[in-house]
Amino acid sequence: MADITIAPDLWDANINPEGIIANWFYADGSTVAAGATIAELMVEKTTFDIAAPSAGILHIAVPKDGAVKPGTVIGTIDAA
Amino acid sequence: MSSNRIMTVSRAISEAIAQEMRADPTVFIMGEDIGTYGGIFGATTGLLAEFGKERVRDTPISETGFIGAGVGAAMAGMRPIVELMFVDFFGVCMDAIYNLAAKNIYFSGGNYKVPMVIMTATGGGYSDAGQHSQTLHATFAHLPGLKVVAPSNAYDAKGLMISAIRDDSPVMFMFHKGLQGLAWMASPEGAASELPEEAYAIPFGEAKVVRPGKDVTIVSLSMMVHRSLDAAEELATQGIEAEVIDLRTIVPLDRKKVIESVRKTGRLVVVDEDYKSFGLTGEIIATVAEEDPTLLKAAPQRLAVPDVPIPYSRPMEQYVLPSADKIVAAVLTTMKKGA
Numbered sequence: 001m002a003d004i005t006i007a008p009d010l011w012d013a014n015i016n017p018e019g020i021i022a023n024w025f026y027a028d029g030s031t032v033a034a035g036a037t038i039a040e041l042m043v044e045k046t047t048f049d050i051a052a053p054s055a056g057i058l059h060i061a062v063p064k065d066g067a068v069k070p071g072t073v074i075g076t077i078d079a080a
Numbered sequence: 081m082s083s084n085r086i087m088t089v090s091r092a093i094s095e096a097i098a099q100e101m102r103a104d105p106t107v108f109i110m111g112e113d114i115g116t117y118g119g120i121f122g123a124t125t126g127l128l129a130e131f132g133k134e135r136v137r138d139t140p141i142s143e144t145g146f147i148g149a150g151v152g153a154a155m156a157g158m159r160p161i162v163e164l165m166f167v168d169f170f171g172v173c174m175d176a177i178y179n180l181a182a183k184n185i186y187f188s189g190g191n192y193k194v195p196m197v198i199m200t201a202t203g204g205g206y207s208d209a210g211q212h213s214q215t216l217h218a219t220f221a222h223l224p225g226l227k228v229v230a231p232s233n234a235y236d237a238k239g240l241m242i243s244a245i246r247d248d249s250p251v252m253f254m255f256h257k258g259l260q261g262l263a264w265m266a267s268p269e270g271a272a273s274e275l276p277e278e279a280y281a282i283p284f285g286e287a288k289v290v291r292p293g294k295d296v297t298i299v300s301l302s303m304m305v306h307r308s309l310d311a312a313e314e315l316a317t318q319g320i321e322a323e324v325i326d327l328r329t330i331v332p333l334d335r336k337k338v339i340e341s342v343r344k345t346g347r348l349v350v351v352d353e354d355y356k357s358f359g360l361t362g363e364i365i366a367t368v369a370e371e372d373p374t375l376l377k378a379a380p381q382r383l384a385v386p387d388v389p390i391p392y393s394r395p396m397e398q399y400v401l402p403s404a405d406k407i408v409a410a411v412l413t414t415m416k417k418g419a
Binding site for chain 1 (some may be wrong): 086088091263272278319
Protein backbone atom coordinates (compact mmCIF):
# COMPACT_ATOMS: atom_id res chain seq x y z
CA MET A 1 0.00 0.00 0.00
CA ALA A 2 1.31 3.44 -0.92
CA ASP A 3 0.13 6.68 0.64
CA ILE A 4 -0.75 9.55 -1.66
CA THR A 5 0.92 12.36 0.23
CA ILE A 6 0.93 16.02 -0.63
CA ALA A 7 4.58 17.04 -0.79
CA PRO A 8 5.48 19.00 2.38
CA ASP A 9 7.08 21.75 0.27
CA LEU A 10 4.41 21.96 -2.45
CA TRP A 11 3.47 25.44 -1.28
CA ASP A 12 4.31 27.78 1.59
CA ALA A 13 1.81 26.99 4.34
CA ASN A 14 2.79 30.15 6.18
CA ILE A 15 1.21 32.14 3.38
CA ASN A 16 -1.67 29.80 2.49
CA PRO A 17 -2.41 27.43 5.37
CA GLU A 18 -4.58 25.09 3.34
CA GLY A 19 -5.89 24.21 -0.08
CA ILE A 20 -8.70 21.99 -1.32
CA ILE A 21 -9.10 18.94 -3.51
CA ALA A 22 -10.45 20.51 -6.69
CA ASN A 23 -11.03 17.25 -8.56
CA TRP A 24 -10.44 13.55 -8.35
CA PHE A 25 -9.89 12.18 -11.84
CA TYR A 26 -10.70 8.60 -10.88
CA ALA A 27 -13.53 7.18 -8.82
CA ASP A 28 -12.82 5.54 -5.49
CA GLY A 29 -11.85 1.90 -6.15
CA SER A 30 -10.57 2.56 -9.68
CA THR A 31 -7.43 0.96 -11.06
CA VAL A 32 -4.78 3.57 -11.76
CA ALA A 33 -1.37 3.47 -13.44
CA ALA A 34 1.79 4.68 -11.73
CA GLY A 35 2.35 8.34 -12.57
CA ALA A 36 -1.22 8.96 -13.77
CA THR A 37 -2.66 12.34 -12.85
CA ILE A 38 -5.22 11.34 -10.28
CA ALA A 39 -6.19 14.57 -8.55
CA GLU A 40 -5.96 18.33 -8.74
CA LEU A 41 -5.49 20.64 -5.76
CA MET A 42 -6.29 24.30 -5.60
CA VAL A 43 -4.38 26.68 -3.34
CA GLU A 44 -5.50 30.28 -3.68
CA LYS A 45 -5.69 30.60 -7.47
CA THR A 46 -2.98 28.04 -8.21
CA THR A 47 -3.65 24.41 -9.08
CA PHE A 48 -1.35 21.44 -8.62
CA ASP A 49 -1.66 18.02 -10.25
CA ILE A 50 -1.12 15.00 -8.05
CA ALA A 51 0.34 11.86 -9.62
CA ALA A 52 -0.23 8.27 -8.52
CA PRO A 53 2.84 7.12 -6.57
CA SER A 54 2.33 3.52 -7.75
CA ALA A 55 -0.04 1.34 -9.76
CA GLY A 56 -3.05 -0.28 -8.11
CA ILE A 57 -6.48 0.38 -6.64
CA LEU A 58 -7.20 3.94 -5.58
CA HIS A 59 -8.77 4.60 -2.18
CA ILE A 60 -9.81 8.19 -1.62
CA ALA A 61 -9.40 9.55 1.92
CA VAL A 62 -10.12 13.25 1.36
CA PRO A 63 -13.13 13.88 -0.91
CA LYS A 64 -13.53 16.54 -3.57
CA ASP A 65 -13.68 19.99 -1.92
CA GLY A 66 -12.00 18.62 1.22
CA ALA A 67 -9.31 20.78 2.87
CA VAL A 68 -5.67 19.70 2.64
CA LYS A 69 -2.27 20.91 3.87
CA PRO A 70 1.28 20.15 2.82
CA GLY A 71 1.95 16.60 4.10
CA THR A 72 -1.70 15.50 4.13
CA VAL A 73 -2.34 11.91 3.02
CA ILE A 74 -5.25 12.29 0.60
CA GLY A 75 -5.61 8.60 -0.22
CA THR A 76 -3.82 5.32 -0.71
CA ILE A 77 -3.09 2.92 -3.53
CA ASP A 78 -3.26 -0.83 -2.93
CA ALA A 79 -1.21 -3.05 -5.18
CA ALA A 80 -3.72 -4.76 -7.50
CA MET B 81 -7.34 2.92 -25.76
CA SER B 82 -10.24 3.22 -23.32
CA SER B 83 -9.77 4.83 -19.98
CA ASN B 84 -11.47 5.01 -16.61
CA ARG B 85 -10.33 8.59 -16.13
CA ILE B 86 -13.09 11.01 -15.22
CA MET B 87 -11.80 14.27 -16.64
CA THR B 88 -13.13 17.79 -16.46
CA VAL B 89 -14.27 19.71 -19.54
CA SER B 90 -11.32 22.10 -19.22
CA ARG B 91 -8.85 19.20 -19.33
CA ALA B 92 -10.70 17.58 -22.20
CA ILE B 93 -10.34 20.77 -24.23
CA SER B 94 -6.65 21.25 -23.49
CA GLU B 95 -5.97 17.57 -24.22
CA ALA B 96 -7.75 17.84 -27.58
CA ILE B 97 -5.73 20.91 -28.51
CA ALA B 98 -2.46 19.27 -27.42
CA GLN B 99 -3.13 16.13 -29.45
CA GLU B 100 -3.95 18.12 -32.58
CA MET B 101 -0.87 20.33 -32.06
CA ARG B 102 1.30 17.21 -31.87
CA ALA B 103 -0.25 15.82 -35.04
CA ASP B 104 -0.30 19.01 -37.12
CA PRO B 105 2.45 21.66 -37.00
CA THR B 106 0.12 24.29 -38.51
CA VAL B 107 -2.08 24.29 -35.40
CA PHE B 108 -1.29 27.05 -32.92
CA ILE B 109 -3.17 28.99 -30.28
CA MET B 110 -3.29 32.57 -29.14
CA GLY B 111 -5.29 34.71 -26.77
CA GLU B 112 -5.26 36.58 -23.50
CA ASP B 113 -3.70 34.68 -20.58
CA ILE B 114 -3.65 31.38 -22.47
CA GLY B 115 0.09 30.83 -21.94
CA THR B 116 1.55 31.01 -18.46
CA TYR B 117 -1.87 31.25 -16.83
CA GLY B 118 -3.28 28.37 -18.89
CA GLY B 119 -6.49 30.17 -19.77
CA ILE B 120 -8.67 31.75 -17.12
CA PHE B 121 -11.08 28.82 -17.50
CA GLY B 122 -8.33 26.24 -17.76
CA ALA B 123 -8.79 25.37 -21.44
CA THR B 124 -5.11 25.78 -22.35
CA THR B 125 -3.38 24.49 -19.21
CA GLY B 126 -0.04 22.84 -19.92
CA LEU B 127 0.20 23.86 -23.58
CA LEU B 128 2.91 26.51 -23.18
CA ALA B 129 5.22 24.09 -21.36
CA GLU B 130 4.90 21.50 -24.12
CA PHE B 131 4.79 23.65 -27.26
CA GLY B 132 6.59 26.89 -26.38
CA LYS B 133 5.89 30.54 -27.06
CA GLU B 134 5.81 30.38 -30.86
CA ARG B 135 2.78 28.11 -30.90
CA VAL B 136 1.15 29.21 -27.64
CA ARG B 137 1.00 32.97 -27.89
CA ASP B 138 -0.14 35.29 -25.14
CA THR B 139 -1.67 38.38 -26.71
CA PRO B 140 -2.31 41.90 -25.49
CA ILE B 141 -5.88 42.84 -24.58
CA SER B 142 -6.66 43.64 -28.19
CA GLU B 143 -9.27 41.31 -29.66
CA THR B 144 -9.55 43.54 -32.71
CA GLY B 145 -5.91 42.79 -33.51
CA PHE B 146 -5.46 39.16 -32.60
CA ILE B 147 -8.78 37.79 -33.87
CA GLY B 148 -8.03 39.55 -37.14
CA ALA B 149 -4.53 38.05 -37.10
CA GLY B 150 -6.15 34.64 -36.66
CA VAL B 151 -8.24 35.11 -39.81
CA GLY B 152 -5.14 36.06 -41.76
CA ALA B 153 -3.14 33.13 -40.40
CA ALA B 154 -5.96 30.74 -41.31
CA MET B 155 -6.15 32.09 -44.87
CA ALA B 156 -2.37 31.78 -45.17
CA GLY B 157 -2.44 28.07 -44.38
CA MET B 158 -2.27 27.81 -40.61
CA ARG B 159 -4.92 26.35 -38.30
CA PRO B 160 -5.21 28.92 -35.51
CA ILE B 161 -7.22 28.49 -32.35
CA VAL B 162 -7.95 31.91 -30.93
CA GLU B 163 -9.48 32.39 -27.50
CA LEU B 164 -11.97 35.18 -27.00
CA MET B 165 -11.86 35.18 -23.21
CA PHE B 166 -15.55 35.93 -22.69
CA VAL B 167 -17.97 35.77 -25.60
CA ASP B 168 -19.37 39.05 -24.29
CA PHE B 169 -16.24 40.78 -25.65
CA PHE B 170 -17.09 40.01 -29.29
CA GLY B 171 -18.08 43.60 -29.96
CA VAL B 172 -14.57 44.87 -30.63
CA CYS B 173 -13.66 41.99 -32.99
CA MET B 174 -16.94 41.25 -34.74
CA ASP B 175 -15.81 42.64 -38.07
CA ALA B 176 -13.04 40.04 -38.19
CA ILE B 177 -15.48 37.32 -37.19
CA TYR B 178 -18.54 37.94 -39.31
CA ASN B 179 -17.29 40.03 -42.22
CA LEU B 180 -13.91 38.30 -42.69
CA ALA B 181 -13.77 34.81 -41.17
CA ALA B 182 -17.37 33.93 -41.98
CA LYS B 183 -17.46 35.37 -45.49
CA ASN B 184 -14.03 35.01 -47.07
CA ILE B 185 -14.58 31.42 -48.17
CA TYR B 186 -17.62 32.61 -50.13
CA PHE B 187 -16.03 35.82 -51.39
CA SER B 188 -13.05 33.92 -52.75
CA GLY B 189 -15.22 31.42 -54.57
CA GLY B 190 -13.90 28.72 -52.27
CA ASN B 191 -10.28 29.46 -53.16
CA TYR B 192 -9.45 30.47 -49.60
CA LYS B 193 -10.41 28.41 -46.61
CA VAL B 194 -10.57 29.82 -43.08
CA PRO B 195 -9.74 26.88 -40.81
CA MET B 196 -9.95 28.83 -37.57
CA VAL B 197 -11.40 28.00 -34.16
CA ILE B 198 -12.65 30.83 -32.00
CA MET B 199 -12.84 29.32 -28.54
CA THR B 200 -14.89 31.35 -26.10
CA ALA B 201 -16.39 31.15 -22.61
CA THR B 202 -20.14 31.54 -22.15
CA GLY B 203 -22.77 31.53 -19.49
CA GLY B 204 -23.80 32.93 -16.17
CA GLY B 205 -25.06 31.79 -12.82
CA TYR B 206 -22.15 33.06 -10.75
CA SER B 207 -22.91 36.79 -10.36
CA ASP B 208 -20.54 38.16 -12.97
CA ALA B 209 -23.12 40.58 -14.38
CA GLY B 210 -24.29 41.52 -17.82
CA GLN B 211 -20.98 41.81 -19.68
CA HIS B 212 -19.56 38.46 -18.47
CA SER B 213 -22.55 36.12 -18.31
CA GLN B 214 -24.14 35.89 -21.73
CA THR B 215 -24.14 32.82 -23.97
CA LEU B 216 -24.99 34.58 -27.27
CA HIS B 217 -25.48 31.23 -29.03
CA ALA B 218 -27.95 32.66 -31.52
CA THR B 219 -25.94 35.80 -32.24
CA PHE B 220 -23.31 33.66 -33.95
CA ALA B 221 -25.62 30.92 -35.24
CA HIS B 222 -27.59 33.60 -37.08
CA LEU B 223 -24.64 34.60 -39.26
CA PRO B 224 -24.01 32.43 -42.33
CA GLY B 225 -20.50 31.02 -42.59
CA LEU B 226 -19.83 30.20 -38.95
CA LYS B 227 -20.19 26.79 -37.37
CA VAL B 228 -21.26 26.90 -33.72
CA VAL B 229 -20.52 24.26 -31.10
CA ALA B 230 -21.57 24.18 -27.41
CA PRO B 231 -20.74 20.95 -25.57
CA SER B 232 -22.29 19.83 -22.28
CA ASN B 233 -19.64 17.39 -21.06
CA ALA B 234 -15.97 16.44 -21.29
CA TYR B 235 -16.36 13.60 -23.79
CA ASP B 236 -18.21 15.79 -26.28
CA ALA B 237 -15.90 18.74 -25.65
CA LYS B 238 -12.83 16.75 -26.69
CA GLY B 239 -14.39 15.21 -29.78
CA LEU B 240 -15.99 18.45 -30.91
CA MET B 241 -12.79 20.45 -30.37
CA ILE B 242 -10.87 17.98 -32.52
CA SER B 243 -13.50 18.28 -35.25
CA ALA B 244 -13.39 22.07 -34.92
CA ILE B 245 -9.61 22.18 -35.42
CA ARG B 246 -9.79 19.85 -38.44
CA ASP B 247 -12.67 21.78 -40.04
CA ASP B 248 -11.86 24.09 -42.96
CA SER B 249 -14.49 26.63 -41.90
CA PRO B 250 -14.42 29.00 -38.92
CA VAL B 251 -15.90 27.36 -35.84
CA MET B 252 -17.16 29.12 -32.72
CA PHE B 253 -16.33 26.71 -29.90
CA MET B 254 -18.50 27.97 -27.03
CA PHE B 255 -17.74 26.36 -23.68
CA HIS B 256 -19.77 27.15 -20.56
CA LYS B 257 -17.68 28.39 -17.64
CA GLY B 258 -19.82 26.49 -15.16
CA LEU B 259 -19.10 23.16 -16.87
CA GLN B 260 -15.31 23.49 -16.92
CA GLY B 261 -14.71 21.74 -13.59
CA LEU B 262 -12.79 24.62 -12.07
CA ALA B 263 -12.13 24.54 -8.35
CA TRP B 264 -13.61 28.00 -7.90
CA MET B 265 -16.82 27.41 -9.81
CA ALA B 266 -19.06 24.43 -9.05
CA SER B 267 -19.99 22.29 -12.03
CA PRO B 268 -22.87 19.83 -12.27
CA GLU B 269 -22.41 16.09 -11.85
CA GLY B 270 -21.98 14.68 -15.33
CA ALA B 271 -20.03 17.59 -16.82
CA ALA B 272 -16.82 15.72 -16.08
CA SER B 273 -16.97 12.36 -17.82
CA GLU B 274 -14.95 9.33 -18.81
CA LEU B 275 -12.45 10.48 -21.37
CA PRO B 276 -10.68 8.22 -23.88
CA GLU B 277 -6.94 8.80 -24.14
CA GLU B 278 -6.79 8.75 -27.92
CA ALA B 279 -7.83 11.54 -30.27
CA TYR B 280 -11.35 11.12 -31.66
CA ALA B 281 -13.63 13.40 -33.66
CA ILE B 282 -17.36 13.88 -33.06
CA PRO B 283 -19.10 14.93 -36.29
CA PHE B 284 -20.96 18.25 -36.27
CA GLY B 285 -24.72 18.22 -36.70
CA GLU B 286 -25.42 15.14 -34.62
CA ALA B 287 -27.56 15.79 -31.59
CA LYS B 288 -27.62 13.18 -28.86
CA VAL B 289 -30.54 11.74 -26.93
CA VAL B 290 -29.07 11.88 -23.43
CA ARG B 291 -32.19 10.49 -21.77
CA PRO B 292 -34.87 8.59 -23.66
CA GLY B 293 -38.55 9.13 -22.87
CA LYS B 294 -41.97 8.92 -24.49
CA ASP B 295 -44.07 11.74 -23.02
CA VAL B 296 -42.31 15.01 -23.85
CA THR B 297 -39.19 16.17 -25.70
CA ILE B 298 -36.86 18.61 -23.93
CA VAL B 299 -34.33 20.16 -26.32
CA SER B 300 -31.31 21.95 -24.86
CA LEU B 301 -27.57 22.38 -25.01
CA SER B 302 -24.52 23.26 -22.91
CA MET B 303 -25.35 23.92 -19.23
CA MET B 304 -29.07 23.60 -19.83
CA VAL B 305 -28.67 19.91 -20.63
CA HIS B 306 -27.85 19.36 -16.96
CA ARG B 307 -30.82 21.45 -15.80
CA SER B 308 -33.01 19.47 -18.20
CA LEU B 309 -31.71 16.14 -16.90
CA ASP B 310 -32.43 17.25 -13.32
CA ALA B 311 -35.93 18.21 -14.41
CA ALA B 312 -36.40 14.85 -16.15
CA GLU B 313 -35.38 13.08 -12.96
CA GLU B 314 -38.01 14.99 -11.00
CA LEU B 315 -40.65 14.43 -13.70
CA ALA B 316 -39.96 10.69 -13.58
CA THR B 317 -41.08 10.66 -9.95
CA GLN B 318 -44.39 12.09 -11.18
CA GLY B 319 -44.73 9.41 -13.85
CA ILE B 320 -43.68 11.60 -16.79
CA GLU B 321 -40.96 10.24 -19.05
CA ALA B 322 -39.10 13.12 -20.66
CA GLU B 323 -36.74 12.62 -23.58
CA VAL B 324 -33.78 15.00 -23.29
CA ILE B 325 -31.88 15.99 -26.43
CA ASP B 326 -28.45 17.62 -26.28
CA LEU B 327 -28.02 19.51 -29.55
CA ARG B 328 -24.19 19.67 -29.12
CA THR B 329 -23.86 21.80 -32.26
CA ILE B 330 -26.19 24.64 -33.28
CA VAL B 331 -24.67 25.12 -36.74
CA PRO B 332 -25.12 22.64 -38.28
CA LEU B 333 -28.36 21.85 -36.43
CA ASP B 334 -29.69 18.31 -36.18
CA ARG B 335 -33.30 19.19 -36.97
CA LYS B 336 -34.05 15.59 -37.92
CA LYS B 337 -33.44 14.24 -34.43
CA VAL B 338 -35.68 16.90 -32.89
CA ILE B 339 -38.50 16.14 -35.34
CA GLU B 340 -38.15 12.38 -34.80
CA SER B 341 -38.44 12.83 -31.06
CA VAL B 342 -41.45 15.16 -31.23
CA ARG B 343 -43.12 12.77 -33.66
CA LYS B 344 -42.89 10.22 -30.86
CA THR B 345 -43.75 12.40 -27.85
CA GLY B 346 -46.02 15.08 -29.34
CA ARG B 347 -44.82 17.63 -26.81
CA LEU B 348 -41.89 20.04 -26.92
CA VAL B 349 -40.05 22.17 -24.38
CA VAL B 350 -36.92 24.05 -25.52
CA VAL B 351 -34.39 25.33 -23.00
CA ASP B 352 -31.59 27.77 -23.78
CA GLU B 353 -29.49 30.07 -21.58
CA ASP B 354 -29.47 32.68 -24.34
CA TYR B 355 -32.00 35.47 -24.77
CA LYS B 356 -35.50 34.34 -25.59
CA SER B 357 -36.59 36.40 -28.57
CA PHE B 358 -35.22 35.79 -32.07
CA GLY B 359 -33.15 32.88 -30.83
CA LEU B 360 -32.55 29.14 -30.66
CA THR B 361 -35.75 28.31 -28.79
CA GLY B 362 -37.88 29.89 -31.50
CA GLU B 363 -35.79 28.21 -34.22
CA ILE B 364 -36.39 24.75 -32.77
CA ILE B 365 -40.13 25.32 -32.47
CA ALA B 366 -40.26 26.68 -36.02
CA THR B 367 -38.40 23.58 -37.23
CA VAL B 368 -41.16 21.36 -35.86
CA ALA B 369 -43.97 23.63 -37.06
CA GLU B 370 -42.55 23.79 -40.58
CA GLU B 371 -42.24 20.01 -40.71
CA ASP B 372 -45.80 19.28 -39.57
CA PRO B 373 -47.73 21.37 -37.05
CA THR B 374 -49.94 18.39 -36.23
CA LEU B 375 -46.98 16.65 -34.58
CA LEU B 376 -47.69 18.77 -31.51
CA LYS B 377 -50.47 17.76 -29.14
CA ALA B 378 -50.03 20.96 -27.12
CA ALA B 379 -48.47 24.37 -27.56
CA PRO B 380 -44.67 24.17 -27.28
CA GLN B 381 -42.96 25.84 -24.36
CA ARG B 382 -39.67 27.70 -24.33
CA LEU B 383 -37.38 28.71 -21.49
CA ALA B 384 -34.65 31.27 -21.98
CA VAL B 385 -33.44 34.58 -20.56
CA PRO B 386 -36.42 36.95 -20.79
CA ASP B 387 -34.85 39.66 -22.96
CA VAL B 388 -33.05 41.58 -20.21
CA PRO B 389 -29.32 41.93 -19.57
CA ILE B 390 -28.18 39.29 -17.03
CA PRO B 391 -28.41 40.89 -13.55
CA TYR B 392 -25.50 40.90 -11.11
CA SER B 393 -27.65 40.34 -8.01
CA ARG B 394 -27.78 36.62 -7.29
CA PRO B 395 -31.55 36.42 -6.62
CA MET B 396 -32.26 38.46 -9.74
CA GLU B 397 -29.86 36.45 -11.87
CA GLN B 398 -31.31 33.15 -10.70
CA TYR B 399 -34.76 34.56 -11.44
CA VAL B 400 -33.97 35.10 -15.12
CA LEU B 401 -31.96 31.91 -15.78
CA PRO B 402 -33.80 28.70 -16.69
CA SER B 403 -33.72 26.16 -13.86
CA ALA B 404 -34.82 22.57 -13.30
CA ASP B 405 -37.90 23.79 -11.41
CA LYS B 406 -38.92 26.04 -14.29
CA ILE B 407 -38.43 23.23 -16.78
CA VAL B 408 -40.60 20.93 -14.67
CA ALA B 409 -43.30 23.60 -14.57
CA ALA B 410 -43.11 24.09 -18.35
CA VAL B 411 -43.41 20.36 -18.95
CA LEU B 412 -46.40 20.13 -16.63
CA THR B 413 -48.05 22.99 -18.53
CA THR B 414 -47.60 21.24 -21.84
CA MET B 415 -48.77 17.92 -20.38
CA LYS B 416 -52.07 19.46 -19.23
CA LYS B 417 -52.99 20.53 -22.74
CA GLY B 418 -54.12 18.22 -25.50
CA ALA B 419 -54.88 14.54 -25.35
